[in-house]
Amino acid sequence: MSAAPASRGKLKIAKLVVIGVGxxxxxxxxxxKQVKAVEHVVGVGRTRKNLNAALRLGVIDEASRDAASAVRDADLVLIGTPVGQMPEVMAQIAPALGAETVxxxxxxTKQDVIAYARRFLDGHFERFVPAHPIAGTEKSGADAAFPELFRDRNVILAPQPETKASAVRLVRSAWEACGARIVRLDARRHDEIFAAVSHLPHVIAFSLVSMLAKRGDAAALLGHSGGGLRDTVRIAGSSPExxxxxxxxxxxxxxELLDDYMDELEIARSAIQNADAAALSEMFERARDARSRWLLKKHA
Amino acid sequence: MSAAPASRGKLKIAKLVVIGVGxxxxxxxxxxKQVKAVEHVVGVGRTRKNLNAALRLGVIDEASRDAASAVRDADLVLIGTPVGQMPEVMAQIAPALGAETVxxxxxxTKQDVIAYARRFLDGHFERFVPAHPIAGTEKSGADAAFPELFRDRNVILAPQPETKASAVRLVRSAWEACGARIVRLDARRHDEIFAAVSHLPHVIAFSLVSMLAKRGDAAALLGHSGGGLRDTVRIAGSSPExxxxxxxxxxxxxxELLDDYMDELEIARSAIQNADAAALSEMFERARDARSRWLLKKHA
Structure with missing residues (x-):
């Protein structure tokens, strides 16, 4: 075990295993790699094509399709798969994890991942640090990766009562080495917040494009679209899985949030149908003001 | 009257009046102005503040708060106000319009604007060319204006049976001088298409931010937002009026489109509540494929 958090000197991870090289x-x-905080990276994935791309692009140093053998002697394992695959991944690696591996x-999402880890990582749960980097694009796969993705972005950590402080320190140092800021959040509150500011917007965008795509005149319609639709549905390009x-x-x-949102759309629909200009003004002004108060400053 | 369309030489508009300098x-x-296709621009508006900004920034050469006197001797009048103000504007200017003014x-929206023009422009209706430039940002006001806004963008023209060909030629030349491409569209079809690709996305974005803003924890929620929400609701910064x-x-x-959209959200909601992964995959894949087929190419 040669991983030392930055607070005790420069972070150096001898062996990092990334499961899901997206x-x-x-x-x-x-x-x-860019800040030389890691010596050797093993990537684990389901498809040869993505792993080969990752090797070619220098994203990983070694590729493996066997998670269990890959994690042996690892200092740090990042599970970067879609959350639906995590129970299986955790069950596969648990018997092979070292006594110090973080x-x-x-x-x-954090509540479900924590529940999976508690169930499938066995005795290693105390070295599992639930995390969620608030960064991404609509692209996926190893060829979408770039080292600046996390710079000045938040990474949420949701350690549990059992989580060892040394494990949290290592994960914290690794994300800080990527240029990210650490924010601690309760897992349940995390899931509520991101349902509102991330998961709901994705469902909204996917649903809009799905509805338009079902129409016979979809090609003609979308051929007339401008920058508004383009930005509103950018995230409908994200990974369906x-x-x-x-x-x-x-x-x-x-x-729950979808219900609130459909209630709000009903209010808009009634106001539009009844040509209720005052009700529409009130809603649109509330939205514009909230955006400029809370979103523009943040993303300036 | 010294306005000549580009096809008969270089376009030169001696006097342009812009009502609503946004x-x-x-x-x-x-x-x-950038391509020297206009000699003198008079801006008409409701507020001194915006007109002064327009003068200061060189957007207009002269400011007026009286539309009727401003349009005298004009070669071209562009009504750039919100559509709700157009009936009043048209009624004001009709008695003062010259016999050649376009x-x-x-x-x-085009069907309503055409109906207003037919009703309020009287004998001048044959020189009214209904148009809709497909360009914009979420910003408004004279200080948001910039000369490249229309470059390589479509401008929809929806001339009526009565519309004089010479009027269409002048308006066409003016938009082409701005760098835009002209597309002709039936007014009813125009309104259907832009309900789908522009008006609905705006209602969706305004409703999402409005719903989040009503919550007691809005500031905390939005403080955790990332690039996905930012882009999805960019257009919620547009002018409420x-x-x-x-x-x-x-x-x-x-x-009608809101009903279709709420039906689609209901499908998504049921699939989510029932953890119906197959139904969600189908919807999300349809959306991602449609976006890459019809939107990515267009906005590459």
Missing amino acids: LIGGSFSLAL ITDGGS MWRDICVANRVALT | LIGGSFSLAL ITDGGS MWRDICVANRVALT
């Missing part, structure tokens, strides 16, 4: 896992590897994840898993994992919080 | 009207003026607009007017003007087409 946008998140690949960018994590590239960022740590495990973390990049999943967009990843988002299917997130929606299922966070279904309780998400269905 | 993003569209201001950018139209700046673009024509009138056009920049409204996002302009969009209120558009929604009311195009309410028939828009309420």
Whole structure:
């Protein structure tokens, strides 16, 4: 075990294993390589094509399709798969994990991932640090990865009562080495917040394009679109598999928010049908003001 | 009358009047000034503040708060106000319009604007060319205007049976001088198409931010947002007044599409609640494929 957090000197991870070499896992590897915080990165994946791309692009140093043998002697394991695959991944690696190996994840939901880890990582649960980097693009796969993805972005950590402080320190140092800021959040609150600001917007965007695509005149319609539709549905280009898993994992919080959202759309629909200009003005002004107060400053 | 379309030599508009010096009207003026296609631009508006900004920024050469006196001797009048103000504007200017003056607009709906023009422009209707530039940002006001706004963008023209060919030629030449491409479209079809690809996305974005803003924890929620929400709701920063007017003007087409959209959200909601991964995959894949087939190419 040669991983030392930055607070005790420069972070040096001798062996990092990234399971799921996509946008998140690949960018994590590239960022740590860029600051020379890692010596050797093993990528684990399901398809040869993506692993070969990852090798070719220098995202990983070694490829493996066997997670269990890959994690032997690892200092840090990042599970970067869609959350629906995590139970199987955890069950596969648990028997092969070393007594000092720290495990973390990049999943967009936390309560379900923590429950899986508690069940499948056995005695290693105390070295599992639940994490969620708030970064991404609509692209996926190793060739979408780039080392600056996490710079100045938040990474949520949701350690549990059992989680060892030394494991949290290592994961914290690794994300800080990627240029990210650490934010601690309760797992349940995390899932509520991201249902509202991330999962709901994705369902909204996917549903809009899906509805338009079902129409016979979809090609003609979309040929007339401008920058508004383009930006509103950018995230409908995201991985269907990843988002299917997130929606299922966070279904309780998400269905509640979908109900609130459909209520709001009903209000808009009534106002439009009744040509109720005052009601529309009130709604649109509330939205514009909230955006400029809370979103513009943040993304300036 | 010294306005000559480009096809008969270089376009030269001696006097352009822009009523409503906002993003569209201001950018139209700046673009024509940049290619020296206009000699003198009079801006008409409701507030001194915006007109002063337009003068200071060189968007207009002269400011007026009286539309009727401003349009005298004009070669071309662009009505760039929100569509809800157009009936009043048209009624004001009709008695003062010259026998050769060409009138056009920049409204996002066409059937209502054409009906207003038919009713309020009297004998001048044959020189009214209904138009809709497919360009914009979420910003408004003269200080948001810039001359490149229309470059390589479509401008829809929806001339009526009465519309004089010479009027269409002048408006066409002016938009082409701004760098835009001309597309002709039936007014009813125009309103259907833009209900789907523009008006609905705006209602979706405004409703999402409005719903989140009503929550007690809105500040905390939005403080955790990332690039996905930012892009999805960019257009919720658009002018509430302009969009209120558009929604009311195009309410028939828009309420139908809102119904289709809420049906699609219901399908998503059921699939999420029932953890129906197959149904979610199908919807999300349809959306991702449609986006890459029809939107990515267009906006590459």
